[in-house]
Amino acid sequence: MAITMYQADRNFVSPANDASLYSALAGDSNGIINRGNKFNITNDGLVATINTGQAIIQGRLVEITEAEQLTLPANSSGKICIVVDLTKTNDASGSAGDTSYAVTVNQVYLAAVTGTLTQYDLNNGGFIYELPIASFTTTATTVTVTQIASAFNDTGWINATIPSGSNKNQSNAYAQYRVINDLVYFRFRSIYCVGSYGGNQVMQLPSIYMPSVPYDQHFAGSNIDDNTGQSSPCDFVFQSKSGGTTVYGDWNQNLFNKLTGATASGSYPLN
Incomplete structure (x- = not known):
């Protein structure tokens, strides 16, 4: 028969079958889940210590049960990744079903990736997937590490700076952001920007939530004159600044010193 059902009596479910199912249930998303220390990273010189945590990568549950160390290359930049590599062969000892049976999993490991990430679809014939959990920049002796936000993290609405x-x-004005499933949602209402530099700075997001191409992330909103109640269209854009990402208004129109009630909402992917 050319049709089968893996969750059937007496049938065999392979790791690949299992991963395909869980990947679909997770919306074919990959990322860190809220377990352990969520791969919190510390460093000493060029040595990064990755703490405990779990991630779903192409439907496969990956866990660090004890802190792992990774030496980063000097004078470079890149990503600290958990790598699922199906070209590797796992080692087994003992007989399956016996209490002495054990498997050494070689198909997952940590790596410092300085080039383009390899992210093939493991459920459709691919063999390697590199999940970034942090970015790094090194000198000859030191490293700066920035954690990458989790794809499965729902932060709830957070008041933005x-x-x-x-x-x-x-009194009913606000500026907030929220991260759900690798998407950053933001909203703001009646933010008076006249006193800021340029008169058009609306809100700031933490640097880890910066859009991958900040200058191309335009979105529509409005500027409400709170004295007259009149509303006019307004174009907003992200710009990366030291310590975070700032949302500016009327970037293209140069209508500075006129944002008396900036109002908009939207979302964008982290990666």
Whole structure:
């Protein structure tokens, strides 16, 4: 027969079958889940220590049960990755079903990747998938590490930082962001920006939530004149700055010093 059902009496479910199912249930998403220390990373010189945690990578559950160390290359930049590599062969000892049976899994490991990430579809014939959990920049002796946000993390709505000189113009004004399943959602209402540099700085997001191409992330909103109640279209854009990402208004129109009630909402992918 050319048709089968893996979850059937007496049938055999391979790791590949299992991973395909779980990947689909996870929306074919990959990322860190809220377990252990979520791969929190510390460093001493060029040695990074990756703490405990779990991730779903192409439907495969990967776990670090004890802190692992990884030496990063000097004078470079790249990503610290968990790598699922199906070209490797796992080692087994004992007989399957016996209490002495054990498997050494060689098909997953940590790596410092300085070039383009390899991310093939393991459920459709691919063999290697590199999941970035942090980015790094090194000198000859030191390293700066920035954690990459989890794809399966729901932060809930968080109040965003409002740039110096801007403020909430009404009692029901807000500026917030939220991260769900590798998407950053943001919203703001009635943010008075006239006092900020350029008169158009609306809100700031942490640097780990910066869009991959910040200048190309435009979104539509409005500028409400809180004195007259009149609303006019407004174009907003992200710009990376030291310590975070700032949302600016009227980037293309250069209508500076006029954002008296910036209002908009939207979302964008992290990667």
